[in-house]
Amino acid sequence: DQQVKQNSPSLSVQEGRISILNCDYTNSMFDYFLWYKKYPAEGPTFLISISSIKDKNEDGRFTVFLNKSAKHLSLHIVPSQPGDSAVYFCAALINFNKFYFGSGTKLNVKP
């Protein structure tokens, strides 16, 4: 039973344009949602998070939107840069100590 889903295994975007990565979840009890970025041969790196009581959080080029009624969140990267090319994992946190991860979306930003 996968509680966090990323339905797009890959995404290709031109440098300078917007990248939108999507994530759906099933459990309305999640406390926080997070995005991680993973380069090959490295562990996931925390990128940005959002509390379940918020609907938007912004940090520089990265913005996460949360739509609780749709149980959907998205990560926007504007403008996209070639260095953003990586696998992005969506994660959800419950009881502040258990994480559920999506299967990842591989982003390719073309120069």
Place this chain on the structure above:
Amino acid sequence: SAVISQKPSRDICQRGTSLTIQCQVDSQVTMMFWYRQQPGQSLTLIATANQGSEATYESGFVIDKFPISRPNLTFSTLTVSNMSPEDSSIYLCSVQRTGDTEAFFGQGTRLTVV
């Protein structure tokens, strides 16, 4: 953030043998976790490593196959026992500090069983 050193970074092992993966954190942390990432899959939690007591395993994972030690608040090991090719995965150590919402990860151990 936390600096996490995980080793080995990769290994190729014969089936039937065991491999122990080490995770060292640069500061004391409350929560330490072990994850597995199979090719094309999400990160799956194997167990929570508890300091001074037995690890808490998730459904589908057992202590005989994945024994875990956590002798103190900065160190943990995961052993993959009696390996088969199906155990070929990336294994990741993760930590979370009390009060933090984010978890931090080691660089992972890429295990190939032949």
